[in-house]
Amino acid sequence: MFSQSDLLELLGLVCVIVGLVFFGLALLSFALCQWSPGVNNVARINICISLLSAHLLLLLTQQFLSLIRPQQVLCVVIAGVLHFLFLSAFVWMFIEAVLLFICVKNLSQISSKKKEVLSSGFLCVIGYVVALVVVGVSILLVPEGYGSEHCWIKYDKGFNWSLLGPVCVIIALNMIFFIRISIGLNSALTKLNAEISQLKQTKVMVFKTLGQFVVLGCPWILGFFTNSSEVLEIVFLILNSQQGTFIFLIYCLLNNEGQMLADPCYNYTFLDNTWRANSSQSSKPVSMCDQSVSWSGWYRLFINGLNAQIPDTCVQKFSCGTDIPLWIRGGHPTVEDGVVTRDVCGNDGVDCCTYGIFPIKVKACPENYYVYKLLSPPACPSAYCAANLSDPCNNYTVLDQPWRAYVKACPGNYYVYELVEPISAFSAYCTDVGSVVTVIPEIISPDPCFNYTVLDNTWRANSSQPSKPVSMCDRSVSWSGWYRLFINGLSAQIPDTCVAKCSCGTDYPLWIRGGHPTVKDGVVSRDACVINITLQEGCSVTDILTVAFNASEKISVSSSSSSSSASPAQLASYGTKVLKSSEKLISTLVKPTDTSANVSFTLAAVEGKVFMVGPQVTLDKIPQLYTTNSSINIDLIGIAKNNNDRSAAVAFMSYTTMENLLKADFFNTTNDTIKTMMSTVISATLPKTSNTALTKAVNFTFRHIREFEPSGSLSCVYWNISEWIVDGCSVLNSNSSHTVCSCVHLSTFALIMQTSSSPPPSDLLELLGLVCVIVGLVFFSLALLSFALCQWSPGVNNVARINICISLLSAHLLFLLTQQFLSLIRPQQVLCVVIAGLLHFLFLSAFVWMFIEAVLLFICVKNLSQISSKKKEVLSSGFLCVIGYLVALVVVCVSIGLVPEGYGSEQ
Incomplete structure (x- = not known):
């Protein structure tokens, strides 16, 4: 049996050899690959040289320690050289941080700065002279500090400060630089939005250098705690020996800087x-x-x-x-x-x-x-x-809010407009003759003053006023781009003062409020107005609600994308505005009544019920108000009796898409739980009711819109400006499909379920897993290349080994890609199920091929003298392939048939 020290020694030997190989690969990549002139690799190359030399010398020293130890002078020299090499590596780390800081601070002139101020020769002098000075001073102050039993620094002399002191200082300085780099990069992103590609390259460099800093700096800090934990000792050993592996992965294998050189977009x-x-x-x-x-x-x-x-x-x-x-x-x-x-x-x-x-x-x-x-x-x-290109005439975004149009004044004494569809029916844009001169531009340009569509309709003239309403309407026009107005070939403009009703060939003529701009103003926005349109004459409540909720749906969809810049506070603010606007709009449906009346409407995004009672109502209580997913039970008769006019009204709305704005995560709790919206968001108000005090608690019944988790905790909440809270609300009863809530006030309500969150995965394990899988994929590929390209004896059957590599390579690659893009794949449930089934099949087939390899090996041993003929006669490659994949396929198909919902977990 191996002792713990033997295992650590064996692990250290293997890890150091692997690390040396990757140091060599990294140096070859830096030396042979083409790199952008803006990329200064001098620090990275010298980090690899220092650590490769240090690890190689350390490995040789430990392998031949019995021969070196008696030579005390040689042992002291080796200890000093190792001290110098490790120190120089950390000095080069500091230089790399300085270069990166200069890169971010002087983003637009990074290449010239590096060449003029920090030349390669100057950097090499700093990188090695500083380490040499520290070693020289250490030797002068404590000459007996070198040459321990392992030809290293003598810790019993208190000499470890000669290494730990400079290392700790460098790590602290690097931390300061990295903080400054983060601040500088954020400032550059806000000020230099035109230099996107350069910033992208710099962010890549920051990420890679930060990764290198973690790999090269943190393991030395772990050295303080190796005596207290065997796990930390193993982690310390692996991370320090695999520095070359991480440098190769971060700067070479996962690198895109070399590719940038060939692309002029980044050079x-x-x-x-x-x-x-x-x-x-x-x-x-x-x-x-x-x-x-x-x-x-x-x-x-x-x-x-x-x-x-x-x-x-x-x-x-x-x-x-x-x-x-x-x-x-x-x-x-x-x-x-x-x-x-x-x-x-x-x-x-x-x-x-x-x-x-x-x-x-x-x-x-x-x-x-x-x-x-x-x-x-x-x-x-x-x-x-x-x-x-940044001139708004060349690069502009259309704001498509209702009643908003854009206008620009042009040098030829005319205007161009970017028009939007009117909300109300029987509305059209008006024109007014501004000049008798017709200007025909001959210049082709992206400027809207020279790139517009001619709009010449005689009926749009504000001088045309029929005696009765006419039906011309611009709602059906597909407005696109910019327009210039004419009347019978004469240059015209949209009026900027009030236009009489039944003018411009339509019932409700449109004009712009705020006056026309000057040429110097560029593009401005103006509101389009209609004379004396009331709610009943123009857009109905449902029309306006449809527009509002269509806009909110666009915002909620865009906010859920990874590239969205909408913050939770912005979503909450917009949701609150939509709620208030909806409540004001639905209040217009309340009409005076002597007995009782009700109004209801159903839209794609909202359902509404309004119930009104008057002084002569004969009902003891109003009926329960229902929507598709909720209902309300309120004592409206009692509320009416408390009002002087003995009347009251309740408005009840259910929003089907509001949860995208007022998210369940806005429910702040002390415990760390997963919040799930279990109902549609509802709103209950008492519009046009003077005394809104409740006589009894109001009961709401919510139908669950998601599967109920028995271990979850349900909360009835209401919206309070920017968050969900539970004050005044409680759960009366609940089952698997419905929950009844009771509240002592009216507001906007919802039902939220809390479930315990799973512990977050260990970052160290994730990183270790990623590195191990990538290394495994590389060697699977090398093995397949060896099987495919190398010559083998006719008596060797590699079919099982080849298919084991194919199955595991495919499975590990698919698994790695799935985890990297899990956030994109998880919403696609069908794709998630297919991936799970495919992974099941690939791993199963790998094990079946392992079994086939065991069978072949058994036949090989049993019939040693005739293995080749037996394999050819009994177990052909085609027959083996049928068994290897068909068995796995049958198992997967049976699993799907018996438990079809068994595939597609969160991972």
């Missing part, structure tokens, strides 16, 4: 000259010229830090700070087109494309920008033009 030079803007036009020739520029590599254009591009339509002479502005002919490519060539044109005032002789390369990048490989123009003065 370009910033070109930001204000004078290049195509909006800068001079009345006389100017002398800016690009002929003398030494163009090298790819360029991305900016104007005052805003994303820009070279125009792909003709540019006027004397624009862009030069006499002959250059633009590209043939339009810009799409991302799918890759790198394309385009001719460069120059407008000399006579010909819009004087120069069409030297093609440049252009590529569209995923983050909506372009990069160019530029060449020098043949003559001066000529220079490349830049058009700002």
